[in-house]
Amino acid sequence: MNVKIKAENLVKIYGNKTGKALDLFRQGLSRNDILKETGLTLGVAGVNFEIIEGEIFVIIGLSGSGKSTLLRCINGLLMPTAGSLVVDGKAVEKLDGRELRKLRGEKISMVFQHFALLPNRSIMDNVAFGLELRGIPTDERRKRAQKALVSVGLEGWQNSFPSELSGGMQQRVGLARALVTDSDIMLMDEPFGALDAIIRMDMQEELINLQARIKKTIVFVTHDLDEALRLGDRIAIMRDGVIEQIGTADEILSNPANEYVEKFLQGIDVSKILDASSISKWPREVMRETESVSVALHKMKVADTDYLFVLDPMKHLVGMILEEDLLLLANKKEKSIRSIIKEARAIKSDTVMRDVYPELRQAEKDLAVIDDEGHFLGVITQYTLLVTLEERKGGDGIAEH
């Protein structure tokens, strides 16, 4: 286990003359008192953490808790007022301008909440931006950008412009731009915060899949607890510039370090932890009504399953198809799957855990999870439910709620 990023007593105070504010901080004054005395904001108030190579480290906290400030210290966009931030054994605050640019260009990349795509550049040139800054020849950077676009599922869009893409697609471009530089570390500041719920779920899923391949060290800022629990190998909870607790989702859920964390976990959105959507997973494959029998068979083989959910283009759940029916159709040389679409058993995303279990027992196959408008959000299998219940038994018996 390699420590990739390490913060030691990291303090960041915004402003020019921070000496007095720093003294006050060391004397133990609160953030508010320091603001009153000096007019300066304490962004990060002495934090320590280690981020392990290859993990997704999520920083979560309410607005203004200092998440972005902390994140920006990692690539030196902000310089710590005191303490140290070490990346790969080197203190970022001690680097000179050239070394810092090299660090940002080659080792750390970043994804932004509002995408920050350049409207005057094609998708290709946006993705290749980091390489262009480093003076890499056009041919090579186009080749690499093309590869990055393929890896986020955007092949064919290279000549479009950002304004022609949907929000989700724009953030894929942002992701591709961060991937193309082959950095080891990726900083993501609420990257899915500007997307609507369904797209956000897709992107989370995609990030998990991507991470399985690229194994980067990812520092992910969010204020969505659901997102943090889904993505984070470890989660740091911040309040007023301080980290209240660091741990895996399980550790934090079962052993909140203090009252604030406990309140944080319940207070924001208890239902999110306990409801159906929190344990649903996007299936390996889904069908569209218009796709053919042979596509369906292929998808079943790929996903290693004997049924598939069918969605319409707006991602509403239409129903499901079973392998046995499909084989019959295939024998009859039919093309369309429409005739065999069956009703699928589905539950609302906010169904509490207690009600999920009986539903699941009645379902012919797995249970689909939909939102109020009937959008398909994912699937709950016997297996995932069991695992989840097992995992959380150590906690406070969530299943009994």
Next chain:
Amino acid sequence: MLSIELPKFAIGETIEWLIRWLIYHLAAVFDLVSNALNYVTGLLSSGLTAVPSLLLIIIFGFLIWLITSKTTAILSAVGLGLVWNIGLWLQLISTLTLVVVAVIIALLIGIPLGILMTRSSKFETIMRPVLDFMQTMPPFVYLIPAVMLFGIGVVPGLFATIIFSVPPPVRLTYLGITQVSEEMKEMAIAFGASDWQVLSKIELPLALPSIMAGVNQCIMLGISMVVIASMIGAGGLGAEVMRSVSRLDLALGFESGLAIVILAMVLDRVGRSFASIKETPARKVICFFRARYNRAKNSKSQVLGITTANNEGGDT
């Protein structure tokens, strides 16, 4: 009756003294500048007059077509032809030369000044009143120091024109750059951009529409000033206007005035096309070649195993 004599502040005298001081101590510099400008304008106007007038009109028409549209190009060519027909072609060329040289110099000064203003708030606070001053001072006033510094002729005309037309590019460059969002700049820095790269790859390209609006305004102020500058011997169409006024020659006055209007309209259309470079023929020509280039490229990269086929795109 009692009257109190208040001493008058010697503002005007001080300025005059300053100019005289400059002339006395920096005469060599002014001579050098003067010779250089004379040389450049002379070269440009003799180059333009060396081309047969009608051919030049056709060339202008073609260039205008490239950056604007067919109608504008034809109307411009007709207008210029009319000026040629009434025998003011040479005067038009010399006015055009003055405007072009003055505008280029004004832009070379104005755009960097605008950039500097975004980098230093101190400089910005100094420049603001200076720009106000430059824009509201009646333009005739500039003629006086121009003559004192450079004598009579083309160069003082240029000098006055440049001073008068420099504020818009400064202001609009400043405005354009300050409107670039922080997130874009932060993005560039996060990907390792140097200060220079932030300017050249983020700020200037994103501020381009605003800067181009500044270019257009600069051209318009330039042409209005060039006419005034003929009072101090800058020649061209303005000189014809002056002559017609002193002789009360209505025919000449109307014709030369009309020629100025035509030139101004042509330059305005050209300047506007800078401010909105969109579906101009030039753009189409560039796109055409770029597409061919890309196609050649793609067929090469397909050999390398990279597909660039258009598909539905990943929306799953």
